Amino acid sequence: MFKKVFRFYLDGFRSMTWGRRLWGIILIKLFIMFAILRLFFFPDILKRDFDTDRQRGDHVLEQIINL
Amino acid sequence: MLESIDMSLINWSRGQFALTAMFHWLFVPLTLGLSFLVAFMHTIYVTTGSEEWKKITRFWMKLFGINFAIGVATGIILEFEFGTNWSNYSWFVGDIFGAPLAVEGILAFFLESTFIAIMFFGWDKVSKRFHLTASWLTAFGASLSAVWILVANSWMQHPVGTVFNPDMARNEMTSFWDVVFSEVAVNKFMHTITSSFLLASLFVIGISAWFLLRKREVLFAKRSTLIASVFGVLAAAATIVTGDTSARIVARKQPMKFAAMEALYEGQTHAPLVAIGAMRTDTTRIPNPREDFIFKIEIPNALSYMVFLTPSGFVPGITDLVYGNDEQGIISYPEKIERGAIAIQTLRELKRAKDRGDEDTYAALREKFRDPEWLDTYYRHFGYGYYKGRELKELIPDVKMNFYAFHIMVILGLHFLILSALAFWLSLKNRWGRQKWLLWVALLTIPLPYIASQAGWLVAEMGRQPWVVYELMPTLSAVSRLKPGAVQVTFWIFAVTFTSLFIAEIKIMVNQIKKGPGGK
Numbered sequence: 197m198f199k200k201v202f203r204f205y206l207d208g209f210r211s212m213t214w215g216r217r218l219w220g221i222i223l224i225k226l227f228i229m230f231a232i233l234r235l236f237f238f239p240d241i242l243k244r245d246f247d248t249d250r251q252r253g254d255h256v257l258e259q260i261i262n263l
Numbered sequence: 264m265l266e267s268i269d270m271s272l273i274n275w276s277r278g279q280f281a282l283t284a285m286f287h288w289l290f291v292p293l294t295l296g297l298s299f300l301v302a303f304m305h306t307i308y309v310t311t312g313s314e315e316w317k318k319i320t321r322f323w324m325k326l327f328g329i330n331f332a333i334g335v336a337t338g339i340i341l342e343f344e345f346g347t348n349w350s351n352y353s354w355f356v357g358d359i360f361g362a363p364l365a366v367e368g369i370l371a372f373f374l375e376s377t378f379i380a381i382m383f384f385g386w387d388k389v390s391k392r393f394h395l396t397a398s399w400l401t402a403f404g405a406s407l408s409a410v411w412i413l414v415a416n417s418w419m420q421h422p423v424g425t426v427f428n429p430d431m432a433r434n435e436m437t438s439f440w441d442v443v444f445s446e447v448a449v450n451k452f453m454h455t456i457t458s459s460f461l462l463a464s465l466f467v468i469g470i471s472a473w474f475l476l477r478k479r480e481v482l483f484a485k486r487s488t489l490i491a492s493v494f495g496v497l498a499a500a501a502t503i504v505t506g507d508t509s510a511r512i513v514a515r516k517q518p519m520k521f522a523a524m525e526a527l528y529e530g531q532t533h534a535p536l537v538a539i540g541a542m543r544t545d546t547t548r549i550p551n552p553r554e555d556f557i558f559k560i561e562i563p564n565a566l567s568y569m570v571f572l573t574p575s576g577f578v579p580g581i582t583d584l585v586y587g588n589d590e591q592g593i594i595s596y597p598e599k600i601e602r603g604a605i606a607i608q609t610l611r612e613l614k615r616a617k618d619r620g621d622e623d624t625y626a627a628l629r630e631k632f633r634d635p636e637w638l639d640t641y642y643r644h645f646g647y648g649y650y651k652g653r654e655l656k657e658l659i660p661d662v663k664m665n666f667y668a669f670h671i672m673v674i675l676g677l678h679f680l681i682l683s684a685l686a687f688w689l690s691l692k693n694r695w696g697r698q699k700w701l702l703w704v705a706l707l708t709i710p711l712p713y714i715a716s717q718a719g720w721l722v723a724e725m726g727r728q729p730w731v732v733y734e735l736m737p738t739l740s741a742v743s744r745l746k747p748g749a750v751q752v753t754f755w756i757f758a759v760t761f762t763s764l765f766i767a768e769i770k771i772m773v774n775q776i777k778k779g780p781g782g783k
Contacts, residue, residue, distance in 0.1 A: 201303055203458070208384025214325070214775060218332040228760055229339060237753050240346035241730060241743055242354055253431035255355040260740050261611040263649060 276348045281724070282308060282754065283340045285717055286761035289343065290334020290768070297327040298402035300494055305398045306312050307490075309391050319483055321386070322780035323467065324710045325399075327774060328383060333768040335475035348750060350732050352741035358435050359425055359442060360415050367411030374404025393462055412451055417448035419732050420723070421516050427642065429632045430617070434732075450512055451452040451723075458719065459497050461679055462712035464495030465705075466559025468686050470776055474703035475696040483780050489690040495683030503676060507569065513726075514570040514578070517733065519658075520726035522581045523665035525566060526555055530580035530588065536565035540669065542663050555662075582661070585655055596655055598645065603648025606641040627662050647648070660728040668721040675715040682708060727763060 212219070242252045296519025301324050308316035317409060342364070345353040353360070381389060381397035387399075418425075424441030425434040449694040468491045474484035514521040522528075525537055540559030562572035572579075577591055609628055616624040631637045650658060682705060689695035696702060726734060 204356055204384060204388060205380060207388070208430075208545065211384075214327065214771070215332075217771065218329060222335065222722055222765070225333075225760075225764065226336060228613055229336065229343075232670065233340070233753070234343055237349040237756070239341035241350040243346070249431070250356060253433060256351050257429075257432040258612070259351050259744075260355070260736075261607060261614060 269747055272745060272747040272750065273738050273742050274345075275285040276571055276745075277738060277751055277756060279348065279754040279757065280341070280344055283337075283344065283761070285726075286719070286757075286765065287334070287337040287341065287763060288717065288720060289713065290330055291409070292459035292462045293330045293457075294713075295326065295405050295459035296461070297323065297330065298398075298405045299460060300463055300467060300491060301327050302395075302398045302402045302489075303490060303494070305395050306622035309395045315482060315486065318780045319487055322483070323487070324382065325775055328379075329768060329775065331379065333764055333771075337761070337764070340723075342600040347512075348743055348745065349731070349741050350743040353487055353755070354433060354738060355736055355741070356419070356732060357433055359422075361416050364415060367408050369612070373380060374400055374407065378404060380383075393706060406456055407508050409455065413452045413455055414448045417445060417451045418442055418721075419730075420727060421445055421447040422732055422735060424490075427632060427638075429629065435480050446512055449518060450505060454502065454509050454719075457501035457505055458716055459710075460494060460498035461502050461683070462716060464491040464683060464711050465679060465708055466497065467491035468683070469706050469709035472696075473776070474704040474779070476699065476702050476706065477741050480779055480781075481696070485690065485693075485695060488632070488677055488686055488695055491689055491697075492683050492687035495679070496687050498764050499551050499676070499683050502522060503680065506676065508675075511570055517585050517727055518579050519581065520665065522579060522584060523660045523662045523726055524669040525578075526662050526666040526720060527566070527578060527580040528555060528582050530578055530591070532567060532577050533574050534566035534576075534578040535561035535563050536560050536569060537666075537670070539674070540666075542666060544663075559577070559660060568690040583746060585659070596650075596658055599647040600650050602641050603644040603646060604651045607648040608647045609641070644734060644739075646730060646732070646737050649740055650735055655744060659728060662727050665722055665726045669726070672715045672718040672722065675711050675718075679712060680705065 209219075242255070246252045246255060282325045302321060304316060304320040306325060307313075308320050345360075378397040378400040381394065382401050385394040386399055422434070423445045424436060424438040426437050427433075429437050442448070468488050471484040471487040471491070475488075501737060510521070510524075513524070522530075526540075526542060527534065537556075539562045541557045542555055543557060567574050567576040567577050570576055579591060580590065580591055583591065583593055585596045587593050587598065609631055613628040613632075615627060616622075632642065647658070685701065686695055686705065689697075689701075729739065730736040731738050
């Protein structure tokens with residue numbers, strides 16, 4: 197069953213004509229999003245700066261009561 | 264309060280989010296609508312066994328594939344921005360956004376990515392019925408994944424089914440079903456989905472018109488037009504009905520947005536609806552010292568009737584909402600600001616009591632956040648508290664932007680209904696394609712539903728400003744304290760990336776359209 201599914205996808209990708217260019221665009225796009233933007237420009241600030249949910253909650257609480 | 268906030272940080276963060284959301288929305292509605300049109304065409308092919316319908320299905324499936332491939336994952340950027348640019352907001356709503364987005368991710372992954380592959384690769388590889396099932400499941404999968412993000416957005420417009428936990432500064436879900444089936448969520452989904460069906464129908468009618476103008480693939484173009492026009496008429500009617508319901512809901516839940524949509528400063532009974540008008544440049548002032556319009560054409564009583572289904576209904580204007588109206592039971596903004604400030608101060612005292620280990624004070628204050636009466640009197644206006652000492656006009660959305668966006672959407676919606684109905688009627692009579700000018704109108708209409716759809720989102724999002732979470736969290740307190748320069752850099756990276764993607768989509772699509780249904 198697994199082999200059949202694998203062959204189905206493999207044959208599908210192999211027989212692509214115009215779709216190959218699309219896959220190229222998708223891969224470039226995903227690379228820009230995850231390998232560049234996510235890694236260098238978009239950290240999850242609360243996850244990066246704090247270890248526990250309690251600390252994150254305290255931080256946000258301080259932010260919203262001390263503006 | 265808030266004097267220390269850098270307004271350019273807020274503006275750039277808002278601009279960046281708007282840019283990415285609007286680019287993302289260039290791809291989504293066509294995916295939502297075209298997937299169903301393809302499924303219908305595929306059904307006709309499987310039912311009739313006609314090779315012409317197979318050709319039709321494959322062509323539109325190809326265009327659907329291009330749009331899907333270019334657009335897929337552009338929405339993930341918005342989630343990046345939540346974590347980086349809007350970390351306070353992200354935490355504040357965490358549980359509410361987490362559940363719907365998790366369901367969305369699972370559904371999108373399993374339904375769309377599994378069945379879309381069968382849909383594209385399955386020709387002559389799997390049974391016709393299984394292949395058709397994959398087309399339908401792809402369509403339903405796309406719509407289902409849209410449900411969850413729209414549910415999350417609706418909660419921001421109208422927070423229900425949750426309770427605020429003051430210890431964690433977080434809203435926690437008390438009823439998943441209240442969140443999912445709030446009237447705002449249900450109507451938003453229906454209006455978004457039906458307008459997306461309409462956009463896809465007009466896309467198919469427009470492209471088919473191009474083939475008819477070139478006198479190429481005439482049978483293909485006429486059949487495509489017939490299917491799309493049936494779909495288009497139904498979708499246009501449903502969009503108008505859901506839009507009307509949406510306006511009624513907005514009038515009750517977000518009266519300031521509604522007043523801005525109609526540029527109504529002074530509330531009144533027998534309120535007229537401005538059908539068309541041109542506004543002066545400096546209208547967002549309170550009290551508004553001058554006539555707001557250079558010219559306008561009004562429909563008497565229509566606004567009152569639209570909201571209350573009776574002309575004697577009182578529609579509050581911007582001035583009523585800001586300064587209050589005792590007769591109509593409307594609380595003024597200064598009063599809401601006072602109550603919100605008390606809620607913020609209570610939260611502050613609770614935090615301090617907890618930090619110094621004063622358990623009695625903490626317990627008494629914590630109890631307030633469980634008391635329905637206190638919550639309704641004070642916490643409900645929490646967000647207004649941030650505006651103590653600031654100008655009241657900061658609580659008014661951009662009136663001109665809302666007025667024009669709303670009216671452009673409505674006027675274009677009527678154009679779409681008429682065009683779809685004409686295409687349907689003339690297709691039935693086998694006369695579609697005889698009038699060249701009508702084909703040109705259909706072709707030139709292709710970008711218009713995109714404009715209408717974007718205008719609709721502008722009303723939805725700009726109209727609720729300054730709120731990120733309605734009346735609880737303004738953009739000022741939601742934004743992360745980043746350097747504005749860092750946000751500017753990513754703004755331009757997105758602008759370049761998304762513009763490139765959009766140009767790539769148009770180029771590939773135009774190329775495939777030129778090749779026609781017979782092209783490889």
